[in-house]
Amino acid sequence: MNADVVYSSVNFSKKKQQQSESESQKTTDPLEDVINTDIQTAKALTLQQADGSNEGLTTLSLDERRSQEHNEECNPCSSESDFEIELTMKTLAGLQKKGNVTKAKENRLFFKTDTELKQESINGNNTVLAEEYERVKKMLTALETRYGELHKNHVSLQSQYGALNKNHTNLTAQYEVLNKSHDSLESQYGELNKNHGKLKFHYGQLNKNHDYLQFQYEELTKDHASLQMKYGELSKNHARLQYEYAVLSKRATALEKYHPPKGTSWSQTCSVCPQNWLLFISKCYFLSTDKLGWSDSQDHCFSERGHLVIIENKEEQDFLTVMVEIKGGKEKSYWIGLSDRVTEGDFVWVNDRPLDPRKRFWGKRESDNGQEPDNWTDKVQSPTGEDCVELKKSKSYNGWYDANCRIQKKRICETAALTYPVRFKS
Incomplete structure (x- = not known):
């Protein structure tokens, strides 16, 4: 135990x-x-x-x-x-x-x-x-x-990492190239900016010069138009003077041919007009049937050794009103030789004589009973107003009316009648 x-x-x-x-x-x-x-x-x-x-x-x-x-x-x-x-x-x-x-x-x-x-x-x-x-x-x-x-996943990520690394290398190289290009472009941009400043300054100077030249051009254009108008008027006056000189030359030749002998006297003359022209006192009048603008009408009258009519008294106005009534037909409207093309409201005859205020025969409009002239304007028919005068007879009124100068109307031409002496034996 x-x-x-x-x-x-x-x-x-x-x-x-x-x-x-x-x-x-x-x-x-x-x-x-x-x-x-x-x-x-x-x-x-x-x-x-x-x-x-x-x-x-x-x-x-x-x-x-x-x-x-x-x-x-x-x-x-x-x-x-x-x-x-x-x-x-x-x-x-x-x-x-x-x-x-x-x-x-x-x-x-x-x-x-x-x-x-x-x-x-x-x-x-x-x-x-x-x-x-x-x-x-x-x-x-x-x-x-x-x-x-x-x-x-590790293997896949390693593969992706390799691809991304390659892409990173490529992108790095591209970035370097782009960086160099950027530096170059930035330098060029600086130069262009300086040039742009200079060009902008020059442009301002040129713009000021252009404005000044434009102003001078407009002034010269106005002067040219004025001179052109004066030249036209002088040409017309020159042609009219040449025509009057020719008429006077013919009269002088006739007087020399029919010079009366001693003991005779001249007591009366005889006036003569061209064919299809109307004689009134000592002038001849032509009422056309075709239509033209106011300027073309004046040129046509000048080619016939006359001009658009110049109305100097009431007797002549009444005579022409009767003729328009007789020969006018449906359209009782005719160009006369009065206009205010130079200065609005200042009417002048084709012989450059201003209109006598005591000898004006302007009519009234039937539409509103208004007194002429009214210089009526319209964007389509009359964009510049009414600067030329026509003699027109209507149902209620007759007289002078301002109208657009480009509108085609009939015309009344005027020229001096040829006069010949009548010889009486004593």
Whole structure:
């Protein structure tokens, strides 16, 4: 019985020493802590027996056991093993000395019970470890699967990284080229900006010169128009003077041919007009059937060695009104030689003689009974107003009316009648 106790104590001490060595190499497992607690409990019981109590082993309180466990954990592992062996030997010697065989048997049974509990604890721990192993195995399988996916992603990302690196290299090269182009363009922009400033300055100067030349051009255009008008008038006067000179030359030739002898006298003259012309006092009048504008009408009369009619008195106005009534037909409207084309409101005859205020024969309008002239304007028919005068006979009124010079109307031409003397014998 004592040998069994000694064997169990020695075996327990060896196991405790192996456990201490294992704990020094790795981190203590929670399940092993439980087993160690059971072993320490048994050791405490053994220590209590070694104190020499005749009544046998006394169970330690929970606080005393924890205090004793704490003291044992603080001692080095080698000293603890020697202490356990020595303690076991002292316990056996004390039991033999007192002859307390019964207590030794109980102590042996205690150690058997502790071993069984330890085995059961180990079996339970194995079951828990097996379950934990299966769980860790499943986690490992999942991690391996995840590792495969991550490896594929890693390979794909490496490939994309290579492509992006190439693109980065290309873009870097392109950036350098564009940067150089940008510097060149910026330099060119600076030069162009300078040239733009110079050109803008020159443009301002040219614009001022253009405005000045434009003003001079307008002045010259006005002068040219005035000179052109004066030239036309002088040409007409020159032609009229040439015609009068020719008429006077013919009269002088006739007088020289028929110069009366001494003792005779001239008491009467005979007036003659061209064919289709009407004689009134000492003038000839032609009432046309075709239509022309005012300026063209004046030119046509001039080509017939005359001009648009100049009305100088009421007798002449009445005579022409009757002729318009007789020869006018449906449209009893004829151009006469009066206009205010040069200055609005200042009416002048074709021979440049101003209109005599005492010899005016303006008519009235049938539409509103208003007095002429009115210089009526219209955007389509008469945008520049009415600057030329016509002789018109209407149902209610007759007289002079201003009209647009471009409108085509019939005309009344006037020229001087040719006069011949009638010789009477004395």
